[in-house]
Amino acid sequence: MDTEPRPEPTPVAVNRDHSPWNWLLLIPIVVPLLTVLFNADSPRLFGFPRFYWLQLAFILLGVGTTTLVYQMTRRR
Amino acid sequence: MWRDHLTEIIIFAVLFLGVSAMGFVAARWRRPDDMAHLDEWGLGGRSFGGWITWFLVGGDLYTAYTFVAVPALLFGAGAAGFFAVPYTVIIYPLFFLVLIRLWSVSHRHGFVTPADFVRTRFGSPTMALLVAITGIVATMPYIALQLVGIEAVLKTMGLTGSGVLARHAPIIIAFAILAAYTYQSGLRAPALIAFVKDTLIYLVILVAIIYLPYKLGGWSGIFEAADKKFDASASATDGILLNANNQLQYITLALGSALALFLYPHSVTGVLASRNRDVIKRNMSALPAYSLLLGLIALLGYMAIAAGIKPLPGNAAGSTDSNTVVPLLFDAKFPDWFAGIAFAAIGIGALVPAAIMSIAAANLFTRNIYKEYLRRDATPAQEASVSKVASLVVKIGAVACIVFLDPQFSIDLQLIGGVIILQTLPSVALGLYTRWLHRGGLVAGWIAGMGLGMWMLYQIPNAATKRLHFGGSAFPLSKFGFDTPKTIYVGLVAVVVNLVVAIVVTAILRAGKVPDGVDGTQPDDYFADEGDPRITPTPPEEAYAEPAPRV
Numbered sequence: 001m002d003t004e005p006r007p008e009p010t011p012v013a014v015n016r017d018h019s020p021w022n023w024l025l026l027i028p029i030v031v032p033l034l035t036v037l038f039n040a041d042s043p044r045l046f047g048f049p050r051f052y053w054l055q056l057a058f059i060l061l062g063v064g065t066t067t068l069v070y071q072m073t074r075r076r
Numbered sequence: 077m078w079r080d081h082l083t084e085i086i087i088f089a090v091l092f093l094g095v096s097a098m099g100f101v102a103a104r105w106r107r108p109d110d111m112a113h114l115d116e117w118g119l120g121g122r123s124f125g126g127w128i129t130w131f132l133v134g135g136d137l138y139t140a141y142t143f144v145a146v147p148a149l150l151f152g153a154g155a156a157g158f159f160a161v162p163y164t165v166i167i168y169p170l171f172f173l174v175l176i177r178l179w180s181v182s183h184r185h186g187f188v189t190p191a192d193f194v195r196t197r198f199g200s201p202t203m204a205l206l207v208a209i210t211g212i213v214a215t216m217p218y219i220a221l222q223l224v225g226i227e228a229v230l231k232t233m234g235l236t237g238s239g240v241l242a243r244h245a246p247i248i249i250a251f252a253i254l255a256a257y258t259y260q261s262g263l264r265a266p267a268l269i270a271f272v273k274d275t276l277i278y279l280v281i282l283v284a285i286i287y288l289p290y291k292l293g294g295w296s297g298i299f300e301a302a303d304k305k306f307d308a309s310a311s312a313t314d315g316i317l318l319n320a321n322n323q324l325q326y327i328t329l330a331l332g333s334a335l336a337l338f339l340y341p342h343s344v345t346g347v348l349a350s351r352n353r354d355v356i357k358r359n360m361s362a363l364p365a366y367s368l369l370l371g372l373i374a375l376l377g378y379m380a381i382a383a384g385i386k387p388l389p390g391n392a393a394g395s396t397d398s399n400t401v402v403p404l405l406f407d408a409k410f411p412d413w414f415a416g417i418a419f420a421a422i423g424i425g426a427l428v429p430a431a432i433m434s435i436a437a438a439n440l441f442t443r444n445i446y447k448e449y450l451r452r453d454a455t456p457a458q459e460a461s462v463s464k465v466a467s468l469v470v471k472i473g474a475v476a477c478i479v480f481l482d483p484q485f486s487i488d489l490q491l492i493g494g495v496i497i498l499q500t501l502p503s504v505a506l507g508l509y510t511r512w513l514h515r516g517g518l519v520a521g522w523i524a525g526m527g528l529g530m531w532m533l534y535q536i537p538n539a540a541t542k543r544l545h546f547g548g549s550a551f552p553l554s555k556f557g558f559d560t561p562k563t564i565y566v567g568l569v570a571v572v573v574n575l576v577v578a579i580v581v582t583a584i585l586r587a588g589k590v591p592d593g594v595d596g597t598q599p600d601d602y603f604a605d606e607g608d609p610r611i612t613p614t615p616p617e618e619a620y621a622e623p624a625p626r627v
Binding site for chain 2: 022028029032035039040046052056061063069074
């Protein structure tokens, strides 16, 4: 079996890991670490200080970004 | 006094025994042709689809200890404890980028542990051994901490005897049951139990975050009560917002914990058990549902403040066990039957990660110590049986930690565990991207990072518990000679130093033409997927010609 030459990977396969869309994933890695954005009390939302509701909202940012990148980089 | 909690105890026991039965039955679930193979016992046949992976990895990463300790942190220190939320936001993009490559290369080469990868990638059994030992040492106290989670619940139900053995009898029984079904069913047991555990936890938390604010005067009232408590306390570092001095600690702890989490052997085990790349990628969008859950659970700490909960006394005289605040809150505010369900959720929640962690540690021992150094010609069946026995040993070790040592010691060890597991980042995570680092450089970096990390942890005192050493993970920058009261997370500093040393030593070794190991991987291994022609017996042309299923 090893005597057979390895099949050349298709170009699609090679590029799959190197999509420029992957750079978008830096957003949900960096934004949750910027304390200036959320370390404040006002404005409040449903009684939650900004510190709490904004950081919970970053979860949605993460979901949105990974979903977008997944859809854009999946094998067609 | 346990008689007052009889309803809770009965519901807890029934649910606990129910899932234990599931654990034994799990061996028959998705039954393979041959269970006597490490891929089957230790990775569930590498066959889990989207839903199972979601429950398994969710049940794996968000442990019972997290559910008990994070609210306890908010209860005690306020905003600083909320780092768990950014931490669990950051991990998913990281998983998406990095672990997907680990899955592919492991799928292609049949790796079971991160150390397997390091061995093949860098041609270095030494570095692989270091990664394996680091993984085992970091995982053991983590398993012990799951017991702390169960213990907090048992204590609240009044199940605390006097004397070492009487106090720990319920936990020893629980872990014996867990050990037995993990031995029999392997990774299939926690995968099946995770369905029950997570359903219970989602149910309990949804009810709690609707019902409790209504009882405690709304969310504004809850935050107000917390604010008042922190204003009145003597400590300068607590409060419902961060202050100028703990922001650096907050972000370095969130980032460092995220980096550590995907290096932990049990996370890798959960990910490697999935069927293909698509399952993992889709899960990175779905798993943050658990982060939302965790964020809400964290706020239970403030609800406990608003409800005037006083934590139960700890093991040492005069101390308090703040891990009991969430169980106490449920005990005080909910009817007994519902508190019983909540306690069962926490108790069962401890079993899933404990099982996966012990399997991961056992796999490390089997693949990277037993097969590498003791028995090179071990068959897959022998590997599986060694791993099964090793998983028992690991659990006995964890129970011994709790029974014979102060639980505080396990918490310290877990703190150290996060710092030391980070030291495998250059070989495991960067290794997935680049082969530039020399194996000698990796070993040197590991030693440097490990040494510095331990030294820094040793230097940290804890004012609250009056301990001089290992008092936390927030290192005062003033000890480095900076004129500032700011603190920073030890693990991140240690891993940066680790990297710098690895790079410098690599440059020196390359200049000196010191022989480097052989890289056993190919660039295209890192995006191999299910049905890759080099793994399956299918002829290559046919496999490539087959169109990918459209979803």
